Amino acid sequence: MDPVVEVVALFLGFLGWVMVGITIPNRYWKVSTVDGNVITTSTIYENLWMSCATDSTGVHNCREFPSLLALSGYVQASRALMIASVVMGAFGIVATMIGMQCCRVGGENLTMKGRLAGTGGAFFLLQGLCTMISVSWYAFNITQVFFDPLYPGTKYELGEALYIGWCSAILAICGGSCLLCACKVGRDDTSPYPYRNTNGTVYSLGAQSQRKTGSTYDKNAYV
Template sequence: MDPIVEAVALLLGFLGWVMVGVAIPNRYWKTSTVDGSVITTSTLYENLWMSCASDSTGVHNCREFPSLLALSGYLQASRALMIASVVLGSFALVTTLIGMQCCKAAEDKPVLKGKLAGIGGVFFILQGFCTMISVSWYAFNITQEFFNPLYPGTKYELGEGLYIGWCSGILAICAGVCLVFSCKTDTEEKPAYAYQPSRGTIYSAGATSRRDAPSTYDKNAYV
């Protein structure tokens, strides 16, 4: 594999992994504004863990969701997928670092290092898919409630945490694709001996034929 491709893929994967860590605690996964007077105007926003509200004076209060079992199914699934994304990204970074050519670990086994780089790419792809599924599923429920005229509750819009998650998933998938489709897991080794059936003689692969070798004797060497 080209070392430049390895470095670029590792950088993209690392950025995607960091952005997952930024998206999970971000409070603005969905936002809504309740208009009123200057005093009563407030902004409501939620994420995977809590619901918050802030008024026009800058005072904000947050309340964590009381029970895990009382949450809706998509919210529980989004939590699990985001946590799985962090774990898969950690595995991807470790295996990719070991599989890089600049790493001294197992440097005498290029085939193994190529396979490790490919496995790291698979982990990055899985990380990206977990993030994309979690964020997209959450966004789908927001839009479904927003465009439902019979929905009685507060209607929310997409928050910045979702966009961070989408960017993270795209970066992780790009890194994984670069590693999987660019890694070389086999090496071309030249045989130590080559058999010449027409001459009936076995020659060394690096040796030259006696017929083709230039003569070191001239006519004056013969009596």
Template sequence: MSPIVEALACFLGFLSWLMVGLALPNRYWRESTFDGNVITTSTVYENLWISCATDSTGIHNCRDFPSLLGLNGYIQASRALMIASIVFGVFGLVGALVGMQCSKIGGKNYVLKGRIAAVGGVFFILQGLCTMIAVSWYAANITQQFFDQLYAGTKYEIGQGLYIGWSSAVLALCGGACLLCACQFKSPNEKIQYAHQRTIRGHIRSITATSGTPSNYGRNAYV
């Protein structure tokens, strides 16, 4: 395993996990559009949890969504995927930190540490996929309503929270890919020590015989 690539992958994974934590409570997942409005008295912006409105005087009013079951299906799915993304990111960070060569956790068994780091890379990839699906699904509904001429409700535009989510997903996928590419289950320098070595003729030569210890048997003892 390359320590530099491991450190880079761990940094990318931590940064992506941190950005997921910033994107989830961000209030600007979608913001009401000014397109086609001559006079705008208030601006509405929402995320997965609350809906807020601000008027021309700068007063903000926010309210939580009243019912979980009353929400649209894509909002419920995006909530679940974002929470799963945070959980996967935690497991990925633990696997990356334990599996790194510079970490003393797990001893000096680099084969085992490489496997743990590879599992951490898989969790980072799962984190990135969950974030990418949740954010893209949410954005797809925004664009579908925006370009629908028959939609009579409030039309929204993509907010900054979605861009943070997309950036987090890309970083998580890059970090997981780096961990999987850097981890080798067995490096060329690791050699397995055997107690006995098989000679060319097929006989087994013991370590005591090769270390110079005299044998009790003569040459004619073997047939």
């Protein structure tokens, strides 16, 4: 594997992992819309853990969701997927760093290092998929309620955290794909090794076997 590809893939995966850590505590997963409102006295915004409100004077109050089981199913699933994304990203970073050729950890076994780097790429892919599913599912529920004309409650729009999450997923998927596509766990040598005798003449293994079996003689020599 090209060391440059390893470094680029590790950088993309690490950057995606950091952005996941920024996305999770961000408060602006969804923000109350001002569409159709003449006067807006307060802005409500939520994430996976709490709901906050800011009035026109700039004072804001936040409260955590009191019960996990009382939350909507997509919020619970998004929580689990984002936590799984952080764990997968951590495993991917460790496996990729050990599998890099410039890293002395793990010895000089390039085959084993290639497998570790490929494993790190798989973890980065899982990280990106978990983040993408979580963020997209959350955004789908927001848009579904927003375009429902019969919904009586507060409608929301997509917050900045969702866009950060999408960028994080794309970076992680790109890093994992680079590692998996460029990783070579082994090499098969199909060409025969040359043979050099004592007087300096070079023969291939095929020519050497022919000389031993006498297959180079003409058929007339046996008559």
